Amino acid sequence: MLQRAINPIRERLDRIGIGLSGLCALHCLASIVLVSGLGIGGEFFLAPEIHRWGLVIATLVAAVAIGWGALRHRMAMPFVIAMTGLTFMGAALAVPHGYKEAVLTIIGVALVSLGHILNMRHCHSTACKERCGD
Numbered sequence: 116m117l118q119r120a121i122n123p124i125r126e127r128l129d130r131i132g133i134g135l136s137g138l139c140a141l142h143c144l145a146s147i148v149l150v151s152g153l154g155i156g157g158e159f160f161l162a163p164e165i166h167r168w169g170l171v172i173a174t175l176v177a178a179v180a181i182g183w184g185a186l187r188h189r190m191a192m193p194f195v196i197a198m199t200g201l202t203f204m205g206a207a208l209a210v211p212h213g214y215k216e217a218v219l220t221i222i223g224v225a226l227v228s229l230g231h232i233l234n235m236r237h238c239h240s241t242a243c244k245e246r247c248g249d
């Protein structure tokens with residue numbers, strides 16, 4: 116009974132993770148276009164605090180949603196993919212601002228988003244319903 120009440124929370128966290136990943140990728144692309152192309156917004160878009168806080172939020176959401184799914188369903192793939200993505204995002208913090216940082220971040224958020232998608236898909240699969248009773 117409790118598990119049925121918790122599943123919508125986990126699914127919402129996966130959806131939030133996917134949305135945040137999309138916003139992060141959009142931020143990277145907008146930063147390149149606005150700062151490089153138009154020369155505006157550098158102080159805001161390239162602020163290291165945005166990237167650090169983004170990584171913290173992504174890590175927390177992924178840890179709860181995907182970690183929860185991995186523990187509940189014993190499915191390693193979403194967890195491994197998401198953690199690889201978080202590693203790319205962390206690596207982006209170590210390189211100077213620019214296209215290298217954007218490429219690493221976009222790869223990272225794509226992988227984290229894929230981990231959330233796989234987590235959600237498994238929750239809706241017949242294998243989950245048979246194995247986990249969700």
